[in-house]
Amino acid sequence: MHHTLELKILDARFGSEWSLPEYATPASAGLDLRAALDAPLTLQPGDTALVPSGLAIHVGDPTLCAVILPRSGLGHKHGIVLGNGTGLIDADYQGPLMISVWNRGREAFTMQPGDRIAQLVVLPIVRATLQVVEEFETSARGAGGFGHSGVR
Numbered sequence: 001m002h003h004t005l006e007l008k009i010l011d012a013r014f015g016s017e018w019s020l021p022e023y024a025t026p027a028s029a030g031l032d033l034r035a036a037l038d039a040p041l042t043l044q045p046g047d048t049a050l051v052p053s054g055l056a057i058h059v060g061d062p063t064l065c066a067v068i069l070p071r072s073g074l075g076h077k078h079g080i081v082l083g084n085g086t087g088l089i090d091a092d093y094q095g096p097l098m099i100s101v102w103n104r105g106r107e108a109f110t111m112q113p114g115d116r117i118a119q120l121v122v123l124p125i126v127r128a129t130l131q132v133v134e135e136f137e138t139s140a141r142g143a144g145g146f147g148h149s150g151v152r
């Protein structure tokens with residue numbers, strides 16, 4: 001599936017110092033987002049900062065959304081993940097794309113302006129109509145959950 005994503009450049013360093021987000025390989029799902037910072041920013045363990053991406057996107061199509069996800073290497077090796085777990089970008093959002101960066105690790109971490117700190121993924125969305133019922137049709141799982149089937 002392909003979508004043309006409208007993008008506004010909010011930070012003039014894109015196009016000169018920094019390249020725009022791009023897919024690293026022909027089958028990559030994520031577009032890396034940069035920290036559009038004016039100066040290096042150090043996050044102490046446990047700290048969170050709302051970092052501008054320097055970009056705005058308009059997904060437009062209500063059957064799509066975008067999500068901001070951690071980068072694996074930063075998340076696993078340095079504990080740099082997202083303060084909101086996953087950032088959900090609604091298809092009608094047109095404001096600045098912001099990245100909530102959380103240092104869940106045990107050591108301070110410094111971001112430099114332009115560092116690729118998270119990634120953007122465009123996903124299909126099913127919008128549901130809620131239908132109130134008294135009973136559900138019986139399913140194989142029923143109400144079992146939260147590990148009720150054990151680990152082996």
Ligand SMILES: O=c1ccn([C@H]2C[C@H](O)[C@@H](COP(=O)(O)OP(=O)(O)OP(=O)(O)O)O2)c(=O)[nH]1
Pocket residue numbers: 068084086087088089090091093096097098099100
């Ligand atoms: O990591 C994120 C998460 C959200 N957003 C923007 C896009 C999204 O469409 C909007 C609202 O996000 P969400 O609905 O998750 O936050 P909320 O706390 O419910 O705010 P609102 O009351 O504006 O919906 O904020 C970002 O820029 N970065």
Ligand SMILES: [Mg+2]
Pocket residue numbers: none
């Ligand atoms: Mg909301």
